[in-house]
Amino acid sequence: MTSPSLEFEDLEVDFPTKDGIVRAVRGVSCSLESGQVLGIVGESGSGKSVTALAAMGLLPRNAIVRGSVRFKGRELLGLKEKEYSDVRGTGIGMIFQDPMTSLNPVYSIGWQIAEAVRAHQSVSKEEALLEAVRLLKTVGIPNPEDRVTDYPHEFSGGMRQRVVIAIAMANNPDVILADEPTTALDVTVQAQVLASLKLALTETHAALLLITHDLGVIAGLADRVLVMYAGRSVEMGSVDDIFYRPAMPYTHGLLGSLPRLDSDGSERLRPIPGSPPANAGEHQGCPFAPRCPRRAAICEEQEPELTLVPGPEGAEPHRAACHFAEEVSQAEPGKLFAISSGDPEAGPVR
Ligand SMILES: Nc1ncnc2c1ncn2[C@@H]1O[C@H](COP(=O)(O)OP(=O)(O)O)[C@@H](O)[C@H]1O
């Protein structure tokens, strides 16, 4: 059996601060198979970016990192900076929320893509520029022959992000790691950028780790989804598990706060009440309990482990970290927060 493209095992990241240790990631395990799309979703502060940055060796020096992150079987944690830059150049491509973190303002778009092409193929400058035009066309930039000499500031935000995708394609990576790639964009532009990303995957056969706070972004693209809350994975399963059989109340909450294209607008969106804990490492019990409509006494005492949820026969494993996972998976997705539970054990909805 070949190794997964990217594999996290019990990843933990702590940040020592003047107010004590911040436990940003508390034991995340997941694997991204070759050619697959894994979505990581969770509210702001849940540890998504820190997980990605740990894989890329881009965390601040004071971060304390434990566990393992392997790229095609090779351990990444503890690599020297020189070794990391090799992996980043050819193995793992990155797309961030702000495309200007990846683009150089003083070089033309074409030059920057051509450089990436020439880093991997022995072709002339002219040939590399032709390839840049082709890549710009592939990601959906109109009139690429004319635009190739433009500078980043002459492109809109959505177009810049597509240029970053073109550069990632030129590098022909095994894994693309995209952290909130469409968050700064309008909804219509978001859809175009996601379409470009899809094309990039078809052309490069890369696996994609797609990080977003918006489940809607994941729906059309991901094969599997990891839901993060307070630094932990609280649910992991196929897209169908997450959208149709969510077994963690938090996932129900994320679904309920999602606008639905098939609704007539009569249903109100329900944001999850309350906010995530400031530092989950200091809490006893389930960190979601204070916001949870299914909360019971045990939730205040014991943080639930990620365990298997029974599902359709032959389905891939679906796991959730909730003491009532099986029951919750049978509730109508997105509606859990509307019901005030009749269970005397359940706590009040705050
Ligand atoms: N350099 C740092 N020092 C201290 N705390 C940090 C640092 N970077 C991130 N954190 C904390 O780690 C947690 C997870 O952050 P992050 O991974 O950026 O969340 P998100 O899911 O929004 O991407 C947050 O509580 C954040 O405040």
Ligand SMILES: [Mg+2]
């Ligand atoms: Mg983030």
